Amino acid sequence: MIIVFGNRKGGVGKSTSSVNEAVYILNKLSSDVVILDADRQETAAEWVLEREENEINLERVQLVQKYGKIKNTINDLARKYKHVVIDVAGRNSDEMRSAMLIADVIVMPFKPSTSDFKTIPSMIESIEDAREVNPKLRAVAFLNMCNTSVTNRHEVREWREVLEEFGAFEIAPNMYDRKVYRDCLITGEGVIEMNNPQAKEEVAGLHGVIFK
Ligand SMILES: Nc1ncnc2c1ncn2[C@@H]1O[C@H](COP(=O)(O)OP(=O)(O)O)[C@@H](O)[C@H]1O
Numbered sequence: 747m748i749i750v751f752g753n754r755k756g757g758v759g760k761s762t763s764s765v766n767e768a769v770y771i772l773n774k775l776s777s778d779v780v781i782l783d784a785d786r787q788e789t790a791a792e793w794v795l796e797r798e799e800n801e802i803n804l805e806r807v808q809l810v811q812k813y814g815k816i817k818n819t820i821n822d823l824a825r826k827y828k829h830v831v832i833d834v835a836g837r838n839s840d841e842m843r844s845a846m847l848i849a850d851v852i853v854m855p856f857k858p859s860t861s862d863f864k865t866i867p868s869m870i871e872s873i874e875d876a877r878e879v880n881p882k883l884r885a886v887a888f889l890n891m892c893n894t895s896v897t898n899r900h901e902v903r904e905w906r907e908v909l910e911e912f913g914a915f916e917i918a919p920n921m922y923d924r925k926v927y928r929d930c931l932i933t934g935e936g937v938i939e940m941n942n943p944q945a946k947e948e949v950a951g952l953h954g955v956i957f958k
C-alpha cells in the first residue's frame with residue numbers, strides 16, 4: 747500500500763501521524779515498510795535518526811529522502827517494500843501532487859480551526875485532479891490535536907460534523923492533543939511503543955481506516 751500524508755497546511759500533524767503509521771505497520775502487521783521523507787524540513791528523517799540512537803532497541807524503520815517529482819521513486823520503493831509511507835511538505839508541493847498520482851490513499855490531518863478548514867476546498871480540488879490520472883486514490887481525513895477537555899467536547903463534535911459535510915473523505919477517529927505525540931518525535935518511538943493507552947487507540951483507529 748502506498749500511503750501519502752499530505753495537506754496544504756503545515757503543522758497539522760502529517761509527520762507525526764506518518765511515523766506512527768509506519769511503526770504500526772512494522773509492529774502490528776510485521777510487514778516491511780519504508781518512509782519516504784519528501785519534505786525538506788526532514789521531520790521524519792530526524793525521527794528515524796532519533797530512533798536509531800534511542801537506548802531502547804527499537805526496530806529499525808527504513809528511510810529514503812527525495813524531493814521534487816517523486817513518482818518514479820515511489821514506484822521503485824513500492825516494488826521493494828510492501829508498504830510505502832510518504833511524508834510531504836505542508837503546501838501544494840510537487841511532492842504532494844506527484845505522490846497523489848500513484849498513491850492508494852492520501853491521509854489528511856486537519857486541526858479543528860477556521861484557518862485549517864479554509865484549505866479543505868482546494869485540497870478536494872487537488873484530489874479530484876489527481877483522480878483523473880489515478881482513479882483509485884482514496885481520501886482519508888481526521889481531526890488532529892483536538893482539545894481533551896470535557897468542556898470542548900461539543901465544539902470538537904461540531905468540527906467533525908463540518909468535516910463530514912464536505913462528503914469528500916473517509917473520516918478516521920479524532921486524535922487529541924497529547925504530550926505523547928510531541929514526545930514521540932523527540933525519542934524516535936511510535937506512540938504504540940509508549941505508555942498512553944488513549945493515544946495508542948487513536949493510532950490504531952487511524953490505521954484501521956487506512957487499511958479498511
Ligand atoms: N495529536 C497531537 N497532540 C499533540 N501534539 C501534536 C499532535 N500531532 C502533532 N503534534 C505536534 O505538533 C507539531 C507539528 O506536527 P507535525 O507532525 O510536525 O506537523 P506537519 O508535519 O503537518 O507539519 C509537532 O511538534 C508535533 O509533535
Ligand SMILES: [Mg+2]
Pocket residue numbers: 760761762785787789833834835
Ligand atoms: Mg511535517
